Amino acid sequence: MINYHPSIEILTDYAAGSLPLAHSLCVSTHLERCHECQQQIRKLEMLGSHLFDQTKTDSRQLSNLKDSFFEKINAQAEQERDSLKIEEEPAEIDWDNYAIPKSLRQFIKKSYDDLNWMRLSPSFKIATLYNEEGGAQIALTRVKAGAHMPTHTHTGDEITLVLEGAFSDESGVYRQGDFINRDASHKHKPIVTKDAECICLTVLDAPIEFTGWLTRLLNPIIRRYHPHSSR
Amino acid sequence: MERAIQIEPDEQRVADMLAIAEHRDQAALVRLFDHYVPKLRAFCLAAQPGANLMADDIAQEVMIRIWNKAHTYKPESASLNTWVFTLARNARIDYLRKNSRHQSDIDPEYLWQNVVDENADPFKDAQQKRDQERIQQGLDKLPADQKQVLAKVYLEGKTHKEAAEELSLPLGTIKSRVRLALHKLTIYVKR
Numbered sequence: 001m002i003n004y005h006p007s008i009e010i011l012t013d014y015a016a017g018s019l020p021l022a023h024s025l026c027v028s029t030h031l032e033r034c035h036e037c038q039q040q041i042r043k044l045e046m047l048g049s050h051l052f053d054q055t056k057t058d059s060r061q062l063s064n065l066k067d068s069f070f071e072k073i074n075a076q077a078e079q080e081r082d083s084l085k086i087e088e089e090p091a092e093i094d095w096d097n098y099a100i101p102k103s104l105r106q107f108i109k110k111s112y113d114d115l116n117w118m119r120l121s122p123s124f125k126i127a128t129l130y131n132e133e134g135g136a137q138i139a140l141t142r143v144k145a146g147a148h149m150p151t152h153t154h155t156g157d158e159i160t161l162v163l164e165g166a167f168s169d170e171s172g173v174y175r176q177g178d179f180i181n182r183d184a185s186h187k188h189k190p191i192v193t194k195d196a197e198c199i200c201l202t203v204l205d206a207p208i209e210f211t212g213w214l215t216r217l218l219n220p221i222i223r224r225y226h227p228h229s230s231r
Numbered sequence: 232m233e234r235a236i237q238i239e240p241d242e243q244r245v246a247d248m249l250a251i252a253e254h255r256d257q258a259a260l261v262r263l264f265d266h267y268v269p270k271l272r273a274f275c276l277a278a279q280p281g282a283n284l285m286a287d288d289i290a291q292e293v294m295i296r297i298w299n300k301a302h303t304y305k306p307e308s309a310s311l312n313t314w315v316f317t318l319a320r321n322a323r324i325d326y327l328r329k330n331s332r333h334q335s336d337i338d339p340e341y342l343w344q345n346v347v348d349e350n351a352d353p354f355k356d357a358q359q360k361r362d363q364e365r366i367q368q369g370l371d372k373l374p375a376d377q378k379q380v381l382a383k384v385y386l387e388g389k390t391h392k393e394a395a396e397e398l399s400l401p402l403g404t405i406k407s408r409v410r411l412a413l414h415k416l417t418i419y420v421k422r
Contacts, residue, residue, distance in 0.1 A: 008409075008410060008413060008419050009391050009406055009409065012384060012391075012409060012413070013384060013390050013391060016320070016384045016385040016388070017320035017321070017323060017324050017388060018384055018385075018388045018389055018390050018393075019390065020390075021324070021328065021335050021337040021339065021342070022337065024337075024339070024342050025337060025342060028341070028342040028343070040418070040419075042309075042362075043362055043366070043416075043418040044413075044418060045309075045313050045316065045317055046310070046313055046362060046363055046366050047366050047370070047381070047385070047413075047416060047418060048313075048316045048317075048320065048385050049310065049312040049313040049315070049316035050312075050366055050367055050370050051370075051381060051382060051385045051386055052270060052274055052312065052315075052316040052319065052385070052386070053270065053312055054370075055270055055273035055274055055277060055386060056273060057269035057270060057272070057273045058269070058272070058273065058276075060269075060272070060283075062268055062269070065268065065287050065290070065291065066261075066264060066268075068291070069264065069291050069294055069295075070257075072291070072295065073257075073260070073295070073298055077255075102341065103341050103342055105341065106337070106338050106341045130336060130337060132335055132337070133335070135335070138337075
């Protein structure tokens with residue numbers, strides 16, 4: 001049962017296509033598990049189509065564009081006729097063996113284990129999936145069952161999506177599929193439930209900052225791996 | 232009476248899609264081109280006024296996708312307008328990510344592909360028509376300020392935050408206008 005969903009603002013921006021790609025990645029991953037939000041998106045896309053249908057068109061002559069379009073289509077058809085070889089389907093990968101969401105398969109080809117994990121403490125690992133130039137850092141965090149994550153604050157917005165396992169903090173318990181959006185004012189100390197390790201997808205607009213006396217030593221490392229401060 | 236006139240061309244276009252999927256009917260494609268390309272261009276120009284080349288590129292790209300993907304369109308899961316809107320939205324995102332100052336390697340193809348409701352539901356078709364009608368009728372009755380914000384987000388591709396900055400209004404005002412509008416259109420039900 002999913003209890004934490006993206007806000008209606010985030011869903012609207014996603015359906016409209018105005019949400020940054022990194023955030024859209026989290027929404028998309030959430031949607032794969034959330035029927036309720038899928039329904040919401042379906043309606044928001046309907047709204048988009050009505051607004052699209054009502055756009056004011058200009059009276060520009062489109063004959064040139066039309067000619068060039070049909071030229072392309074016909075060239076494509078000819079190519080299809082010429083090439084006797086039918087395009088080979090890419091080899092089917094048995095994704096069902098892995099619980100990797102479709103939206104993340106552009107970054108994770110086979111298994112979470114194959115990623116380049118960086119160990120920050122005996123129970124806490126992080127793997128960067130992608131750093132947007134001048135944008136957000138997209139990463140996976142992996143914390144052992146029952147372990148505390150170091151206390152940290154966010155220096156920018158953070159979205160967390162639970163992929164496997166569960167964790168809790170002062171505000172609640174988060175399970176598979178839950179979408180958690182925290183802003184810069186938030187300071188928290190998550191604990192992973194005892195039954196299983198917890199893997200989360202996180203998108204950080206700015207690096208997190210550890211506030212514990214010892215874990216503070218990790219801050220320069222964390223900052224170094226964030227696109228905003230790597231220069 | 233008015234309704235009958237509205238629905239018929241829509242049905243013609245769905246038939247055109249079938250004709251393209253089944254026997255590559257170019258006459259059908261011409262009709263769809265004439266109907267959609269001006270709208271597609273307007274959709275792009277709303278986000279980037281004056282960018283005619285970009286608008287032509289994206290409109291052309293969407294028409295190519297319509298031609299190549301006609302067989303994947305399922306009338307029972309979305310109206311043709313909704314399907315074309317999602318193609319246009321995705322093509323615009325893709326164009327901007329490849330051509331903007333901050334290029335991104337996140338491939339949008341992976342992000343919107345799965346938002347198809349695959350649950351077989353015998354009432355889905357009827358439900359969908361009801362939702363469509365509610366949204367269509369509600370949209371015509373919305374106050375101008377609410378409609379303006381929706382247009383900023385959907386057509387101009389602005390986030391809530393950017394819309395607030397542009398209209399010099401607090402973010403909270405923008406949020407509540409969108410929420411009010413979505414509530415009236417029965418899209419948003421508070422959980």
